[in-house]
Amino acid sequence: MEHQRGSTIPESLNTHGYININDVFDRVCDKYADAPAFTSFGRTLSYRELHQLSDAFAVYIQKETDLKPGDKIAIQLPNLIQYPVVLFGALKAGLIIVNTNPLYTPREMEHQFNDSGAKALIIYKSMADKAEQVISKTGIKYLFLTQIGDLHPFVKRHLLNAVVKYVKKLEPEFNLPSAIPLRNALIPFVGQKPIPVAVQTADIAVLQYTGGTTGVSKGAVLSHGNLVSNMLQGHKLINQATAGWSETAIAPLPLYHIYAFTISLVIMDCGGHSVLIPNPRDIPGFAKELGKWRMSAFLGLNTLFVALCNNEEFRKLDFSNMKITISGGCALTHAAADEWIRVTGCEIMEGYGLTETSPAISINSPHGIRLGTIGQPLDCTDVQIMDIEGNPVADGQPGELCVKGPQVMVGYWQREAETEECFTADGYFRTGDIAIREADGYLRIVDRAKDMILVSGFNVYPNEVEDVVTTHPEILECAAIGLPDEHSGELVKLVAVAKNPEQPPSPDEIKAWCRERLTAYKVPKVIEFVSELPKTNVGKVLRRKLKETQNQDQDSPSKVA
Known part of the structure; x- marks a missing residue:
C-alpha cells in the first residue's frame, strides 16, 4: 500500500533517522557549532549563533504571542542572515512557513496572505509601506520588521541602517504602530530554550507559492518529509563531488525560492557555509563581493552565468578552489555553459525540478556531466515520459515528464480540483514539461508544453x-x-x-x-x-x-x- 504523499522519508537515504527539518537543524548545529553557517553584508553567523537566535525567536512566539503549531507565518525578506534565523525559529515553534517574494506588489501580497491564512508576517522595513496598504485586509495579527543591520554589532548596525534610510532613501514612510522590531523578539530571549513541539514527517513545513506566471499563484503544500527527502537525495548525489565542495558556497538566488531553499539545506547538512548575495542583479557589486571569498561552490542559473562571464572583474577572480557549479531554474544553454567553463574552469551540473517537487527531480552527477541534459533521476524517483493519452513512450521520443517520489508535493493548498488534475490516475505528477529519455536514463527537457x-x-x-x-x-x-x-x-x-x-x-x-x-x-x-x-x-x-x-x-x- 502506498503512503500518503509527503509522509515518508526513504530509509535508504535516511541514515540519521530524520523525522523533520528540525532534526536536521539540531544535528548540524551540534556537529558544526563553531563553523560558519550564513554570511550576508559582511556578518557571519556560526551554527551555534544560528541555533541560539532561532531558539530565541521560537521562545518569543511561544511566550509573547498566541500563535500555535500549524499556524502560518509569512517571511518576506531578501537574502539577509535574519532569514535562516526566523525560518528555523518558526519551524521550532511548529509554524508553517509561507515564503513570500520581497518584490511583490501590495495586490500580490494581499492575495498570498489571505490564500495561505497567514497570521504573522516578517518583512524587510523598506517594504513596510506596502504591508501598511494591505494588512487590514488580511488575517495577519503579528508583524515583525527588520533592517539590514539588525544582527550586526552596534556601530555597523546603525551605520548600515542609516545608509539605507537616509542616503539611499529606501525606506518610504509608513504607519504601523503595532509592528514589532525583530531585534525585540530575538535579543532579550537569547539563551532561552523553546518548549519542544512534536512535528511529524507528514506535517506541512512550507506553503511554497508558484510564480503566478499563468493566472493567480497557488501554494504547493510541501511537508517536512518532502523537503528532508529532497535534501537527502541532493546530498547523496552532490557529495560524489570532490571533498570540501560546501566550504564556501555562493548563494545568489533568493532563499524564499524553492531552488535556493532546498540547496541551502543540502549545504547545511554538510556543515557548509552559504554566502548570501542580497542583490545579484548588481553584477559589479556581486563580482566585488566574490573577490572576498575562495568559493568552492556556486549555485546559479543561465542568465546569471551569462551576466557574470560578461563582467571583466568577475573574469579576473581566483577560481582555483571551485569544485562544483549547479544550474537550475531555467534551461542552460551550451553557450553559457562553455563560457563558464572557459572563465572558471568548472563544469556546470545542470539539474531540473519544480516548486511542486521540492524542487529537484534529476541532476547531472559530478562525475557524469552530459551537457544538454538534466542528468538522471535522483534516488527513489520514478520518472515516466508519457504521450497525451498517458501512455509511456519509447526512449528517444518526446512526451510529458511525469514523476513519483518522496519529494512530490502533497497537493495545492485548498485546491482539490487542481491537485487532482495534475496527477495521473496511477499517481504520477504531471510536470507540463516535454522531455526525452535517452537509453541510459539521461533526461533532456525539450521545453514547456505551453511554450x-x-x-x-x-x-x-x-x-x-x-x-x-x-x-x-x-x-x-x-x-x-x-x-x-x-x-x-x-x-x-x-x-x-x-x-x-x-x-x-x-x-x-x-x-x-x-x-x-x-x-x-x-x-x-x-x-x-x-x-x-x-x-x-x-x-x-x-x-x-x-x-x-x-x-x-x-x-x-x-x-x-
Whole structure:
C-alpha cells in the first residue's frame, strides 16, 4: 500500500533517522557549532549563533504571542542572515512557513496572505509601506520588521541602517504602530530554550507559492518529509563531488525560492557555509563581493552565468578552489555553459525540478556531466515520459515528464480540483514539461508544453532555437516566442540582446546562422533587438511578458525584420 504523499522519508537515504527539518537543524548545529553557517553584508553567523537566535525567536512566539503549531507565518525578506534565523525559529515553534517574494506588489501580497491564512508576517522595513496598504485586509495579527543591520554589532548596525534610510532613501514612510522590531523578539530571549513541539514527517513545513506566471499563484503544500527527502537525495548525489565542495558556497538566488531553499539545506547538512548575495542583479557589486571569498561552490542559473562571464572583474577572480557549479531554474544553454567553463574552469551540473517537487527531480552527477541534459533521476524517483493519452513512450521520443517520489508535493493548498488534475490516475505528477529519455536514463527537457510553437503542424521548442542563437558570437541572450500567422498558424519570433547594443548583428545575419543549424520551419521569421529581456527576480526569462509586449516600443533602439 502506498503512503500518503509527503509522509515518508526513504530509509535508504535516511541514515540519521530524520523525522523533520528540525532534526536536521539540531544535528548540524551540534556537529558544526563553531563553523560558519550564513554570511550576508559582511556578518557571519556560526551554527551555534544560528541555533541560539532561532531558539530565541521560537521562545518569543511561544511566550509573547498566541500563535500555535500549524499556524502560518509569512517571511518576506531578501537574502539577509535574519532569514535562516526566523525560518528555523518558526519551524521550532511548529509554524508553517509561507515564503513570500520581497518584490511583490501590495495586490500580490494581499492575495498570498489571505490564500495561505497567514497570521504573522516578517518583512524587510523598506517594504513596510506596502504591508501598511494591505494588512487590514488580511488575517495577519503579528508583524515583525527588520533592517539590514539588525544582527550586526552596534556601530555597523546603525551605520548600515542609516545608509539605507537616509542616503539611499529606501525606506518610504509608513504607519504601523503595532509592528514589532525583530531585534525585540530575538535579543532579550537569547539563551532561552523553546518548549519542544512534536512535528511529524507528514506535517506541512512550507506553503511554497508558484510564480503566478499563468493566472493567480497557488501554494504547493510541501511537508517536512518532502523537503528532508529532497535534501537527502541532493546530498547523496552532490557529495560524489570532490571533498570540501560546501566550504564556501555562493548563494545568489533568493532563499524564499524553492531552488535556493532546498540547496541551502543540502549545504547545511554538510556543515557548509552559504554566502548570501542580497542583490545579484548588481553584477559589479556581486563580482566585488566574490573577490572576498575562495568559493568552492556556486549555485546559479543561465542568465546569471551569462551576466557574470560578461563582467571583466568577475573574469579576473581566483577560481582555483571551485569544485562544483549547479544550474537550475531555467534551461542552460551550451553557450553559457562553455563560457563558464572557459572563465572558471568548472563544469556546470545542470539539474531540473519544480516548486511542486521540492524542487529537484534529476541532476547531472559530478562525475557524469552530459551537457544538454538534466542528468538522471535522483534516488527513489520514478520518472515516466508519457504521450497525451498517458501512455509511456519509447526512449528517444518526446512526451510529458511525469514523476513519483518522496519529494512530490502533497497537493495545492485548498485546491482539490487542481491537485487532482495534475496527477495521473496511477499517481504520477504531471510536470507540463516535454522531455526525452535517452537509453541510459539521461533526461533532456525539450521545453514547456505551453511554450511550444506550432509552425505548419510542426513542433518548435523555444529552448532549441535559443540554444543555437546564443552560440552566435555577437549575441548575449535571447528568447523565442510564437506569434500568430495566417499562413502557418504560428511563426517564430526571436527577441535578442546583443553584446554590443550599439551595433547589433543584422537580422539577416542571425537568420543565416540559424539556417545552417536548424530545420527551415524553426528559423525565426521575426527578429528584434532589445536592451534587456524581462525576467523574474530569480532570473527566468518571462516569455509570456514578451508575448504581451511584443507590439510595444522598447526603451532602446530596436531592429526588427
